[in-house]
Amino acid sequence: MGLFSKKSPCPICGGKISWFLPTKIEGEYICDTCNSKIDMENDKRIHLTMQGFKKYLTFYNQNQLLKDQFVISERIDFGLWDTKIIFDYKHKLFCMSKNPDKTVFEGKHLKSFTIKEDSMPLFEGSAEGIRRYTSTVPERAMALAPQIAQFMMNREMARVVDKMDDGNENRITSMQYFDIPEPFQTFNVELHLDHPYWTVIKCDMEGPRFDNNRPDVNDYIREYKRSIEEIEKLVIALKTISFQGIPGRFMGSSTVRAQEVNIVSAPPVDAIEEIKKYKALMEEGIISQKEFEAKKKQLLGI
Ligand SMILES: [Zn+2]
Incomplete structure (x- = not known):
């Protein structure tokens, strides 16, 4: 042998x-x-x-x-590392996988959860209720607008200077990347369990990133909103399996919607620039006046 x-x-x-x-x-x-x-x-x-x-x-x-x-009623995607959580609403179960092939937890095992933006709390939930904290991320993202504008201007300036000596672009400018840190890095999700083999499950979801070539606050906020939708889905799913019928002073899904709208309704700093672009499109006949007006209202959040 x-x-x-x-x-x-x-x-x-x-x-x-x-x-x-x-x-x-x-x-x-x-x-x-x-x-x-x-x-x-x-x-x-x-x-x-x-x-x-x-x-x-x-x-x-x-x-x-x-x-x-296990019957999958909801699947939450955590992006980068392909982490997923699946929920079975009928049997009140969840599993940290894309299929029920790992330990399946019962809703009653979940004692509490927290979701943070780095170290800042965004959601906290337990049988006591679910609390949502106002995020300062959109605000802090918008506060970066002047820095972004400065970056774009410097780069444009460098491009002009670069062209001045021989009339050609020497591509030096394309090497300038935007490297101002984002308002936060990750959503940190922690599920606290009362279970013989698990006391806490931690998983991260990457926060949005600025495009380091074409940084744009609007793009950032849009991406942030998409992540928040996924986080809200997770909160509602956790509530459904573990904390159904909790006191009303905390959020219902309608509160979530209302806060979501708040995020969108603040007019982005460079809305004016965007409007100018659309105005040019209208003048060139690419979009109609009506379409332009609609876009303008949207951008101004009115
Ligand atoms: Zn064996």
Whole structure:
């Protein structure tokens, strides 16, 4: 037999131990199949005993029943790392995956949650209620408008200067990138659970980024709004499975809408510039006067 034939079979299922970096529990190798069933927080995983693992397998098998009945009613996408949370509204379940292939949690396991923009709270939820904090992100994004305008102007100036000596663009200007830090980096989501294998699940959602070639406050705010819609979807989903029928002094979905409108209705600093562009389009006959008026109203938030 081969080099590795001396390895004893898996003490749990009698299966074959992998030749490649097999996992150990209390110094004993377990097979990949058994290992693939482990889904718990790192701290608990590190301290897992053989006895504890057997107990976990009972939990795992029971959890299989929840996986089998899982019907996806909502899927929240966290972007960059493809993190997803799926919800089953009928059975009040959720799972941190795009399919119910990891531990399925019951709504009652969720004790509270927080969603922050970096360290600034945006949402807090528990059986006490759900609270939304006013974000300063749109405001802070708009406050960057002068810096952005300055950047664009400097670059335009550099381009002109660049062309002055020989009439050609030497492409030096294309190397200038906008690197002013965004108002915030990530939405930090924390789910606090009352569960034997998980006490907290943390996941991040990337905040919007300025285009470092063509930074634009409007684009930023638009992208921010899209992220907020996803966050609101998450809050409503968490409320649906865990905190249904909580006191009314906190938000309902209508409050969410109202606040959302606030974000849009503040006229962007460079709205005037945008309007000029549309006016030019109208004068060239590309858009009609009516379309121009509509766009103008939209840009001014009136
Ligand atoms: Zn095994």
